[in-house]
Amino acid sequence: MSPRYTEHDQEHYERPRRRTRPRTKDRPSYDDAEEAVVVTVDRGRFTLDLDGRRVMAMKSRPLGRKGVVVGDRVRVVGDTSGDDGTLARIVEVVDRSTVLRRTADDDDPVERIIVANADQLVVVTALADPEPRPRLIDRALVAAYVSGMEPILVLTKADLASPDDLLATYRSLGVPWLVTGRDPETGEPREEDVAALRDRLRGHVSVLLGHSGVGKSTLVNALVPDAGRDTGSVNAVTGRGRHTSTNAVMIPLPDDDGAIVDTPGIRSFGLAHVQPEDLIETFPDLEAMTAECPRGCTHTAEEPECGLDAAVARGDADPERVDSFRRLLAARYDSTSW
Template identity: 55%
Template sequence: MGRRDIDESDFHSRPTKRGSRPRTKQRPEHSDAVTGLVTGVDRGRYTLLVKDPDDGGGDGASGEKIVTAMKARELTRTRVVVGDRVDVVGDVSGGEGSLARIVRIQERTSTLRRTADDTDPYERIVVANADQLVIVTALAQPEPRTGMIDRCVVAAYDAGMSVLLCLTKADLASPDELRALYEPLGVEVVVTQRAPSDDETDGANSAGQTAGGMILVPESVEEVRERLRGLVSVLVGHSGVGKSTLINALVPAAKRATGVVNDVTGRGRHTSTSAVALALPVAVTEGSPTDTFDGWVIDTPGVRSFGLAHVEVSHLLRAFDDLDEVAQECPRGCTHLADAPDCALDDWIEASPEDERPARAARLTSFRRLLASRTGSDA
């Protein structure tokens, strides 16, 4: 093949700043975008539930289809998390090999955050749009850590979420002490316990069934379910406290891996490796249908720490209406801790009627314990 002659039509000058077309900052409106719920995140791919226009349902099982998506370029630096409501375009058929594109994140109603420690300036978003934080804590094996519970309560109140303390393994220890610590803070407490079973089935195949031949007492599982109905609830807890076991009892189709506690270290093995949102069945009993749903359960990986560098002390105080009102009379710069001089909260206790004083004192003591966990002071 011979060499082609080159003429002036082959010359392309590089455009100058003056002659080049300016890059537009206008983005497409994506008026044809549909809304999806992020139920899972895995290495840059997002699992969404998108309403199927060909099905009139939309209850988390029927009426919605599973779509895989990636983030649009303009969202490169924006984190999309489980619980987010997003606008998606592209191939939303949900077919094998299809890939949609997330172009917008809708306004969040709540954002649960944590940091690696109390000095880390980088905030990590755990989940978005959750109504309730469920702190799963074992009463034994492993032993409960009140410091961790306190920190989770602080993070939830800072996010504007309600708190449910779920105490597991009540067959091994009494829940009374932890009830007394947290109920004065307005924290609801629910208790589950295990019962031995001859069935050595792995996973959850009947109401309350857990791995390793143990079952959760069905009545205690249903008590938890009642507290979750109609809400988006996110479960957090140390490894080994029975979080995955509880989720398998609540949502048998989840089949979350369960682990055991190390006899030497007293710690559990991480079994949940990523957050995932699961539709909560209305009931799980022998012979009952499980295709009716009322609420969402978000499982998260086990955590060993919950930093609170992002929480402002004033935000924590506002979660307690009665204490916040009294604290308005405190001198400027008051820390509200037990050693704070002239703190109006102490006067509030002294001025209370005799029959109200024990309850007020318990509430203030619990609040100061939370405050100490945030500030790093001694409780």
């Protein structure tokens, strides 16, 4: 059979092949890269803090789909002057010390990283207006323990309700707590309460987490007077706050003595990434008592031969602490009440 094209036809000539150019195995070393911290993320652009100046940057292609989040320490190249119109390039994300994660709900396999490299999780909840939601507090504590962060419970609007009942719920867990109220004349947080909170945050990178309307941004403005975070009110019909913070932002504390991360108000906190063995490891005193548990024990109250029950019966474990641990464990599986 004769060929389809002759040597005189244009189609006869071989067309250029794709990717004929040899790729080099050598990659840039980026020896001149500078290290910075991501302070906020907005639609694919990253605002960095580099030696006290704000630098806009984008993610380089070799990073692929690797996420870059607030709190990340990154290496950047390009124009790092911070002048208007300049854009640097993030070429590497430094290994993270901690990662605060959540999922949209408990059966969502996709983890969302909220903040990296923070060492304190400040769970902010109002004692009234809006009403406290202990289930969310429990879930935030689980996330803090599993990520290796120190949790702190901050109760706001103490001028409207007593904190005693809520604090009693968490006393056996040993969670540090602070109570803040509002000055009757100005409506702003009391100065002595803000000073106590500032002392607790000094020298740390702390994430503020809570529902909309609980007063996170108000506390941020009190801690950092020039922060300029928007504040909102609570809807009288739904009892829920209005979103005022739309994205997480890291704000340095005065005198460069630590930083706080203000996060948008959340409506849910999924824990699909947390397993029972992850949580028990964060309670070393209780984990030692599970050595006699049968294989596959989830350590819940429904387990017939859990070592925690045996330890309580012998008097080796504090029953209130075991109950508190199991309440946190139950929060991993129960998303019906927030």
